[in-house]
Each structure stands twice: as C-alpha cells, then as structure tokens.
Amino acid sequence: MMKNIYLLVVSLFITISVVQAQDSWVTHKGDNRISLKFPNEPKELTPGSFIAVDKDSIAYIFTIVDFQVVANLDSVALAPMKTTREFADQLKTGIKQGLPEVDFPDFVIGTWKGFTSYSSIGFDAKKKKYDLLMFIIGDKLYSVSTVAKDGMSNHGHDSFVNSIVLSN
Numbered sequence: 001m002m003k004n005i006y007l008l009v010v011s012l013f014i015t016i017s018v019v020q021a022q023d024s025w026v027t028h029k030g031d032n033r034i035s036l037k038f039p040n041e042p043k044e045l046t047p048g049s050f051i052a053v054d055k056d057s058i059a060y061i062f063t064i065v066d067f068q069v070v071a072n073l074d075s076v077a078l079a080p081m082k083t084t085r086e087f088a089d090q091l092k093t094g095i096k097q098g099l100p101e102v103d104f105p106d107f108v109i110g111t112w113k114g115f116t117s118y119s120s121i122g123f124d125a126k127k128k129k130y131d132l133l134m135f136i137i138g139d140k141l142y143s144v145s146t147v148a149k150d151g152m153s154n155h156g157h158d159s160f161v162n163s164i165v166l167s168n
Helices: 002-023 067-071 085-098 155-162
Strands: 026-029 034-038 043-046 049-053 059-066 108-112 115-123 128-137 140-149
Touching (some): 059 067, 085 115, 140 155
Antiparallel strands (some): 026 034, 043 049, 049 059, 059 140, 108 115, 115 128, 128 140
C-alpha cells in the first residue's frame, strides 16, 4: 500500500513538473492559421523559418512554405498531387538538398488533424536525430521538427507537436 502511495506521489510530482515546464514555453504565431509553443523565444532563421534551442541542446524548428509563392501552386493544384508518393519524394529531395548529411527514409504519408501530412525520422553521421512532421493546409506546407542527440527522449518533440493550435 505504501509503495503504491509513493508511486502515486512520484507520478504526480513528475506530471506537475512536465506541465509547469510546458507552461513556461513561449507561444509563437506562425500565421493566421497556426501557432505553437517553443521552449524559449524563437529566432527567425530565414523568412518563415524559426528556431529555438532548449537547455538540453534540442533544436526546435518551425517553417512555413507558401507553395503559391515558391512554386505557383494553389490549393486546387495541390489537391490531386499532395497524397501521392511522387509528391512526397519531391519534398524529400528538397529537404535532402538543404540537409545533404541527413539520411531520411521515405516519408510516411498520412493525416494530421484531417490534413495531409508527411513524417520521417532521419539521422546524420554525428548521431543526431531529425524528427520531422510536415502538413499541408491550403497552399501552405507547415514543418515542425526537432534535432537532438540520438537516444534522447521524444518528449520535447511530442510537446512541440502537441502545442500546435489551429485557427479558423
């Protein structure tokens, strides 16, 4: 009985610590559709791409790509192609050009909150893990990723993804 009470108290303490840690995260409004929380104030890397690094050296990256601007594709043009393997392979090729040292397996095509999504976990020679989730809403691709030492918990990535709020 005492052991169960002890485990309950320890579990409660851990839960409170996790909740408090996430509450201190900073809300970032990406655009009129998406906001999410970073562990601290993010810095803009390039227009539409933001990064924050936490105390464990985990990098949290959020990027918005407007297909209308970069490829002259609107949501109507994207609709028939966004669920195809060819489209996912093109996304992978584009990411591979920016991150040639990272080995990503094929992207998994799925849905995230009803929107077409792509996910993958890649690794580089320095034993860093790149955990990637992308999803398309309208003519925009939203990318949420973390970069951490291989073997670290997925808690940071999960908290980052779970902090995403969709607006109308």
